[in-house]
Amino acid sequence: MNAVIDLLKQHRSIRKFRPDPIDQTTLNTLVEAGQAAATSSFIQACTVIQVDEAALREQLAECAGNQAYVASAARFLVFCADMRRHQLACEMHDAPMQSGFTEQFLTASLDCALFAQNVVVAAESIGLGAVYIGGLRNQPERVAELLELPALVYPVFGLCLGYPDQNPEIKPRLPLPVVLKQDRYDDGADRERIAAYDAEVREYYRTRTGGNKEMSWSEQISGMLAREARPHMLPFLQSRGFLKK
Amino acid sequence: MNAVIDLLKQHRSIRKFRPDPIDQTTLNTLVEAGQAAATSSFIQACTVIQVDEAALREQLAECAGNQAYVASAARFLVFCADMRRHQLACEMHDAPMQSGFTEQFLTASLDCALFAQNVVVAAESIGLGAVYIGGLRNQPERVAELLELPALVYPVFGLCLGYPDQNPEIKPRLPLPVVLKQDRYDDGADRERIAAYDAEVREYYRTRTGGNKEMSWSEQISGMLAREARPHMLPFLQSRGFLKK
Numbered sequence: 001m002n003a004v005i006d007l008l009k010q011h012r013s014i015r016k017f018r019p020d021p022i023d024q025t026t027l028n029t030l031v032e033a034g035q036a037a038a039t040s041s042f043i044q045a046c047t048v049i050q051v052d053e054a055a056l057r058e059q060l061a062e063c064a065g066n067q068a069y070v071a072s073a074a075r076f077l078v079f080c081a082d083m084r085r086h087q088l089a090c091e092m093h094d095a096p097m098q099s100g101f102t103e104q105f106l107t108a109s110l111d112c113a114l115f116a117q118n119v120v121v122a123a124e125s126i127g128l129g130a131v132y133i134g135g136l137r138n139q140p141e142r143v144a145e146l147l148e149l150p151a152l153v154y155p156v157f158g159l160c161l162g163y164p165d166q167n168p169e170i171k172p173r174l175p176l177p178v179v180l181k182q183d184r185y186d187d188g189a190d191r192e193r194i195a196a197y198d199a200e201v202r203e204y205y206r207t208r209t210g211g212n213k214e215m216s217w218s219e220q221i222s223g224m225l226a227r228e229a230r231p232h233m234l235p236f237l238q239s240r241g242f243l244k245k
Numbered sequence: 246m247n248a249v250i251d252l253l254k255q256h257r258s259i260r261k262f263r264p265d266p267i268d269q270t271t272l273n274t275l276v277e278a279g280q281a282a283a284t285s286s287f288i289q290a291c292t293v294i295q296v297d298e299a300a301l302r303e304q305l306a307e308c309a310g311n312q313a314y315v316a317s318a319a320r321f322l323v324f325c326a327d328m329r330r331h332q333l334a335c336e337m338h339d340a341p342m343q344s345g346f347t348e349q350f351l352t353a354s355l356d357c358a359l360f361a362q363n364v365v366v367a368a369e370s371i372g373l374g375a376v377y378i379g380g381l382r383n384q385p386e387r388v389a390e391l392l393e394l395p396a397l398v399y400p401v402f403g404l405c406l407g408y409p410d411q412n413p414e415i416k417p418r419l420p421l422p423v424v425l426k427q428d429r430y431d432d433g434a435d436r437e438r439i440a441a442y443d444a445e446v447r448e449y450y451r452t453r454t455g456g457n458k459e460m461s462w463s464e465q466i467s468g469m470l471a472r473e474a475r476p477h478m479l480p481f482l483q484s485r486g487f488l489k490k
Contacts, residue, residue, distance in 0.1 A: 001274050004249055004370035008278040008363050029246050031425050033253040035418040037362060038377050041469060042462070044419050049426045056428055080430070085423070088436055089463035090470055097467075102482065103382065103475035106354060110401070113358030117282060118253050121366055125249035132283050137348065148429040156355070173280040174289050178330070180276050181294045183301055184393040185325070191333055217287070218334035222342075224286060225335055230348035234490060237347065243488070245479060 007125055012170050014129025015069050017162030022074045022128065030161075033122035034115040045108035046115040047082040049147050050075060056146060063143050064135030064158065073160035078136065078143070079116050081108035083152040083241070099152065100244030105237065112156040123161050133158030140236045152241045169208060172200050174217070194218055252369055257415050259374025260314050262407030267319045267373065275406075278367035279360040290353035291360040292327040294392050295320060301391060308388050309380030309403065318405035323381065323388070324361050326353035328397040328486070344397065345489030350482065357401040368406050378403030385481050397486045414453060417445050419462070439463055 031048055039045070051057055054071070060078070061070035070076055083104060090097040120130045136143050136158045143155045173179075175193045198216030205213045237243045276293055284290070296302055299316070305323070306315035315321055328349060335342040365375045381388050381403045388400045418424075420438045443461030450458045482488045 001271075002370055004252065005274060005278050005367050007249065008367055009281045011281045011283065013283060026246075028421060028425070029250060032418075032421065033250050035421075035424060036254045036256045036415075038256065038258060038365070040377070040379050042416070042465060043469075044424070044462075047424055047426060047430070049428065049430065051428055053428050084432065085419075085435065085439075086466050086470055088432065088439065089466040092436065092439070092463045093467040095467040095471055097470045098473055099470070101474035101476060102479040102488065106401075106478065107379065107474075109351060109354060110358045113355045114362045117359045117362035118366070120283070121363070122250050122253055125247055132285070134285050134352065148431075150430060150432075153430060156351075170281075171287070173277075174330075176273060176277060176280075179280060179289070179292055180273070181292060183294070183296055183298050185292070185294065185395060185398060186393075187329065187333065187395075190330065191337065194330075194333065194337070217289075218337045220287060221331050221334040222338040222340040224288075225331055225342045225344070226340055228343055229346035229352075231346060231490065233351065234347040234488075243347065243479075245476065 008121065010170065011124065012168045013131040014162070014164045014166060015131050016164070016166040017069065017073050017129065017160070018165045020074065020163045022161060026126070027075060030119050030122045034119040037114040037118040039111050039114070040107040043086065043107060043111060045082050045085070045111040047080045047085070047153065049078040049080060051078060059146055060136065060143065060158065063139040064133050065138055067133060067135055069131065069160050070133055070158060074162035077159045077161065078147060079112045079156045079159065080149060080153050081105070081112050081156050083108055084150050087152055099241055102243055102245065105242040109156055116157070116159060119159065127163065128161050129164035131160050133160060137230055137233060140233070144240070154237060154240045154242065169204065172197070172204055253366065255415065256369065257413045258376040259407070259409045259411060260376050261409070261411040262314065262318050262374065262405070263410045265319065265408045267406060271371070272320060275364050275367045279364040282359040282363040284356050284359070285352040288331065288352060288356060290327050290330070290356040292325045292330070292398065294323040294325060296323060304391055305381065305388065305403065308384040309378050310383055312378060312380055314376065314405050315378055315403060319407035322404045322406065323392060324357045324401045324404065325394060325398050326350070326357050326401050328353055329395050332397055344486055347488055347490065350487040354401055361402070361404060364404065372408065373406050374409035376405050378405060382475055382478060385478070389485070399482060399485045399487060414449065417442070417449055
């Protein structure tokens, strides 16, 4: 349809980068593009920590389950949902602060995602590749310590940025009628649509791995959901002052 | 830096639209651009409901606190975090499903935000305007009923799309050093930076409202935080099967 939509549709996560650096001016521009995203009720609850120190990077790579590119990518950013800033705003006006609401956790987290997605789009528009690192939530307590995050701040995810040294295929997405509904939720035909999609995903993995991995979408999802999903997250978030009510 | 970054930086929420329609092919393209965004562990947990029925639109506009553009915009989309789809995947393999984890709520919600932000960028790239409607969370129970959302699905936010019939100024954002930190969180200088920014925001509101509203960012935030933040959200989400542990 146009160059922007083509760019969006060409997204693939990049996990192998050339060593070429990304200068600070460029990084600032990307972060400013992130800031320009919509923000819920103007809260601007996203803080980005650019991690430059090699030792810190190594430790974060470890937290993320030894994803080496966390240490080696030209840039690594940690997106934090931040209500400490709002505490500051309240202090500036000697005003009481109501905190701990689920709604606040949600809006601060969503703010980070809107912001980060703009950063990714901006990065891809200048030829960079990116991969989100949800793995930081494997050990969020340790990440918070390493980055000296105060109360009311938590690491939502990381982001590796760099010039791509690989050219992976675009991963197929669910058929449009599964994700786009009209007027009401109706998944009556979704089981069949997912079955057809499963074959496509199986083929994608087969060709990408030279036959080593053959897995459908529903198999992958059902395998994942057989396990607990980071059960430490609720107590961790509550210890940071979130999700208390 | 380039046309894409310029586009991102020119974002403003649009709340007044021309009556011109957006055809279904165009809407499909925007939603496909949304699908192309990264998705946490390939969960693809976002479902979009395009609301076309006028009566339904009116009711949703009411839920959102009588925001008339919810009813009148060329298109109105509701972004839902959806784990019903994953339940289906488990059923397809007679597999047990672990649900209710905070981590799952978070990843499904983030998926919606990444998806939606791509839709917004794609929309703006073809000359459309957009505004997110968090106000649906005023009455999420009623929204869920109106859209017949099953368990494990909840409405994260709405999105109005249409051709702009206004040209608002870009709203100033926090100074870069407040939102971008290096290696560690340090807000030692933020109070002063926010005070400087406060003056900028006050001026923005003054000129935009012809002097009727003069409010700084920290005033606005502290005023908002004096009130409870949608305290119904936690019980609502738990009733949908989220955030139980």
